[in-house]
Amino acid sequence: MDLHLPLHPGTPLSVQIYRQLLEAVRDGTLRDGDRLPPTRELASRLRVSRSTVTLAYELLVADGVVEGKVGAGTFVRSEARARPTRRAPSGAISPRPEWRAMVLPEPAGPRRVTFDFSVGVPDVTLFPASVWSRLVSRAARDGAEVWNYGDPRGSEALRRAVARHLTIARGVAADAADVMLTQGAQQAFDLVGRVLIAPGALVAVEEPGYPPVRALYETLGAKVAGVPVDGEGIRVDAIPSAARIVYVTPSHQFPLGMRMSIPRRLALLAWASERDAVVIEDDYDSEFRFGGRPLDPLQRLDREGRVVYVGSFSKVLAPSLRLGFLVAPASLQPALRMARRLGAWHGPSLLENALARFIQDGTLSHHLRTVGRVYADRHAEMKRRLERHCGRWVTVLPSEAGLHLAVELKPGLSMNLAALCRDAAERGLRLRTLADFSAAARPREGFVLGFGAIGTARLGEGIRQLGTLLATASRSNRPAR
Ligand SMILES: Cc1ncc(COP(=O)(O)O)c(C=O)c1O
Numbered sequence: 364m365d366l367h368l369p370l371h372p373g374t375p376l377s378v379q380i381y382r383q384l385l386e387a388v389r390d391g392t393l394r395d396g397d398r399l400p401p402t403r404e405l406a407s408r409l410r411v412s413r414s415t416v417t418l419a420y421e422l423l424v425a426d427g428v429v430e431g432k433v434g435a436g437t438f439v440r441s442e443a444r445a446r447p448t449r450r451a452p453s454g455a456i457s458p459r460p461e462w463r464a465m466v467l468p469e470p471a472g473p474r475r476v477t478f479d480f481s482v483g484v485p486d487v488t489l490f491p492a493s494v495w496s497r498l499v500s501r502a503a504r505d506g507a508e509v510w511n512y513g514d515p516r517g518s519e520a521l522r523r524a525v526a527r528h529l530t531i532a533r534g535v536a537a538d539a540a541d542v543m544l545t546q547g548a549q550q551a552f553d554l555v556g557r558v559l560i561a562p563g564a565l566v567a568v569e570e571p572g573y574p575p576v577r578a579l580y581e582t583l584g585a586k587v588a589g590v591p592v593d594g595e596g597i598r599v600d601a602i603p604s605a606a607r608i609v610y611v612t613p614s615h616q617f618p619l620g621m622r623m624s625i626p627r628r629l630a631l632l633a634w635a636s637e638r639d640a641v642v643i644e645d646d647y648d649s650e651f652r653f654g655g656r657p658l659d660p661l662q663r664l665d666r667e668g669r670v671v672y673v674g675s676f677s678k679v680l681a682p683s684l685r686l687g688f689l690v691a692p693a694s695l696q697p698a699l700r701m702a703r704r705l706g707a708w709h710g711p712s713l714l715e716n717a718l719a720r721f722i723q724d725g726t727l728s729h730h731l732r733t734v735g736r737v738y739a740d741r742h743a744e745m746k747r748r749l750e751r752h753c754g755r756w757v758t759v760l761p762s763e764a765g766l767h768l769a770v771e772l773k774p775g776l777s778m779n780l781a782a783l784c785r786d787a788a789e790r791g792l793r794l795r796t797l798a799d800f801s802a803a804a805r806p807r808e809g810f811v812l813g814f815g816a817i818g819t820a821r822l823g824e825g826i827r828q829l830g831t832l833l834a835t836a837s838r839s840n841r842p843a844r
Pocket residue numbers: 482483484546547548549550573612617645647674675676677682686687
């Protein structure tokens with residue numbers, strides 16, 4: 364092992380080596396039975412004579428801390444350690460105030476999860492692992508360049524493939540030069556925030572909405588205003604006039620599920636034009652659409668270059684790949700590129716090139732059709748079961764895309780949903796309430812139920828158990844805790 368042994372002028376070198384090794388044994392850095400480096404090797408690394416190291420080792424042997432074994436080396440003796448392992452000091456430094464109180468609502472964590480209604484997770488058992496591993500190993504053999512530093516925007520091949528896919532499948536107006544690959548959509552939000560948000564700037568987000576974006580922009584120094592949504596999407600008339608950035612989920616409002624109507628899209632763009640504002644369009648899961656025609660993305664309707672379109676392969680393929688992208692107007696590209704260069708530089712070229720092939724050879728389209736059918740079944744089954752088992756207490760909110768459904772308590776009903784979630788957790792159900800996605804003083808009451816992590820055949824039983832919990836909660840009428 365390469366021990367860190369700094370030497371300074373003054374004290375004899377053998378004494379310095381002896382003291383540092385002694386301390387390393389005492390504080391547990393070196394453990395019972397560890398072998399000290401051979402004297403010749405350590406002497407050459409420290410640029411001292413071998414006799415200096417030998418002397419230090421002899422002092423340690425005399426102390427009974429190490430022992431020499433003929434032909435094998437010098438070892439730490441088992442009785443030598445006196446004190447517990449060294450721990451880092453607890454710290455005299457603190458993060459900036461924005462980071463101190465920052466928490467994200469996490470789902471109640473049952474010890475044993477039987478029905479995982481987590482939101483935003485795909486069914487990772489559907490991941491095409493064998494095709495993927497073939498493509499990764501092929502990308503690894505493609506040439507040495509894949510192992511080098513690369514373009515901050517990411518692999519050229521994947522940027523071309525993403526631009527083409529977005530143009531054909533989503534109606535986004537883009538070519539490779541407009542695309543920057545990111546590590547998930549979240550990094551795209553971070554990059555856009557870093558190049559646009561001045562301290563104290565006002566950012567508008569949907570209410571209810573996606574907590575990681577609100578939290579991110581607060582940590583970047585923004586003031587974040589929640590803007591209510593209605594059946595057509597964000598209420599443009601309620602966006603504060605001082606906002607210069609608006610974050611929206613037009614294809615599938617997160618978490619309620621409706622899509623933004625065309626008049627509302629046009630109104631938002633007109634608003635942005637009047638106020639010289641930027642719109643961040645988060646299109647995180649609408650590859651899975653189960654009804655209704657897809658509408659033109661804001662990015663396509665935008666005539667001025669005010670929209671940054673953000674997407675992700677987290678739902679389509681797997682969240683752990685951390686592969687997402689943004690499509691930004693040319694005026695933002697140089698700053699975004701520099702922000703990426705100064706942050707993570709770029710993403711994993713190997714995976715990006717594998718994904719480029721995955722898209723180019725048609726495997727992505729095939730995969731989307733296959734898993735799209737599975738999710739369409741789950742979406743229908745979930746809706747049916749919610750209406751059957753929970754319909755007395757909740758209304759299923761209209762949603763024709765994505766991997767979750769939201770339900771709202773019927774008017775006039777009042778229940779302690781946080782307590783219900785805790786009861787659910789004890790029975791192995793992981794549930795999220797609408798309040799988990801809200802910063803409003805009086806959030807809407809209901810649940811957001813993901814169906815990515817529960818197989819179609821088991822959904823019915825999970826929803827039946829939710830119905831039982833709702834029935835009990837409606838009878839007990841506990842006060843909110
Ligand atoms: C609203 C929303 N946007 C974006 C994302 C995608 O995040 P990422 O690509 O960083 O995994 C999610 C994931 O759950 C989401 O719910």
